Amino acid sequence: MxxxxxxxxxxxxxxxxxxxxxxxxxxxxxHRKLTQSTAHGRLRSVCEACKLYTEKTNLLGKKYRVYPQVKSVTYGIDGITLVFSIPFGLNPESIEKATWAFRQQFGEDTELSRAGQRFTLTAVKRGVPNEVPYNMQEISTVTQDMRLPxxxxxxxxxxxxxxxxxxxxxxxxxxxxxxxxxxxxxxxxxxxxxxxxxxxxxxxxxxxxxxxxxxxxxxxxxxxxxxxxxxxxxxxxxxxxxxxxxxxxxxxxxxxxxxxxxxxxxxx
Structure with missing residues (x-):
């Protein structure tokens, strides 16, 4: 037990x-407003989890990773727009296949669009109004026998x-x-x-x-x-x-x- x-x-x-x-x-x-450093961190988390990077070797023979680079982060009333580019050698389709991971990090309303090696991530803010006007007399006849949520x-x-x-x-x-x-x-x-x-x-x-x-x-x-x-x-x-x-x-x-x-x- x-x-x-x-x-x-x-x-x-x-x-x-x-x-x-x-x-x-x-x-x-x-959508909670993201700072630029937080946006970078969440993008890095997606890239780590989904292996969205390329590997290079420097002159000393040591391997290192090259991740997508954030070009800009723009805030608006309805959410944020994050533009990033991917390194040469990384298949753009792998980014598109990882859309589910981006939505886990940035929200379910996140969308990705592509232009060559550059991607635009849009995380839309959704909400409800403080007041929803309605006329009870107009709807009472229709809803009389209904159980409403x-x-x-x-x-x-x-x-x-x-x-x-x-x-x-x-x-x-x-x-x-x-x-x-x-x-x-x-x-x-x-x-x-x-x-x-x-x-x-x-x-x-x-x-x-x-x-x-x-x-x-x-x-x-x-x-x-x-x-x-x-x-x-x-x-x-x-x-x-x-x-x-x-x-x-x-x-x-x-x-x-x-x-x-x-x-x-x-x-x-």
Whole structure:
């Protein structure tokens, strides 16, 4: 039996989610302004992780790496534009194939464009307005028999995040609440032990590949952290792993009730 401390976000933020009892998460990515040194660092992290560099040998016979060079970093109201060039001998297609890694570092709305050996990276800022005007009388007739989701504002949530190629985990949602990251799996049917074992194996493989260490959401003031795996299901699965941490509940509301009174709760 393993125990973990459930952060207080469950008693504050999650009360706002799903008046119908289901998990409803809106995706709004907010771009945090990058300094020029941070932009350089994130570009270097992508190049290191994806081997986007060439190797040379100097006159003393010592090998060294030549990385893409940042030409300019421009800030705007809607985000940033970073222009960089790649060294001779580096296949431009390798940059394009690593778009997923750039999005992990700079945000899901990051786009790459190419002109010869030069690339332009655009990280767009997205958000929600402070006020959304509407006329309740105009929509009440249409929505009378509907159960509507609740808009809870900005979040770091991503619906069905793409963690890599086929064979990598495919969580329903990734979210960060009060600094704690979660991969959320919503299971509306009972899975066999074999299927659950395969799912856990994919998460373990992803853990040991360590690509998650370079994700843009990782904390900057402490070592990288791998997200909890939160399974929302009517079935309580027997889960075990040497590297993964699990949370299980039948609904968001149930986990709130379990964590409001006790400080610790069993997860498997």
């Amino acid at each position: 393993a125990f973990i401390e459930i952060p207080t976000f469950l008693t504050t933020q999650l009360k706002l989610i799903g008046a119908t009892g289901a998990l409803a998460v809106g995706t709004v990515v907010t 609740i808009v809870v504002g900005r979040s770091d949530s991503v619906i069905e995040p793409k963690l890599g190629d086929k064979g990598t985990p495919e969580p329903d949602t990734f979210t960060i609440w009060k600094g704690t990251p979660f991969f959320i799996e919503i299971q509306r049917s009972q899975y066999s032990e074999r299927i659950m074992s395969e799912k856990i194996t994919r998460y373990e493989r992803y853990y040991y590949e360590e690509e998650w260490r370079y994700a843009s959401w990782q904390p900057k003031d402490r070592p990288p952290v791998f997200p909890y795996i939160w399974i929302i299901s009517e079935v309580n699965y027997r889960l075990a792993s040497s590297c993964l941490r699990f949370v299980q509940s039948k609904s968001v509301a149930e986990l709130i009730e379990r964590t409001e009174t006790p400080q610790y709760t069993a997860v498997h």
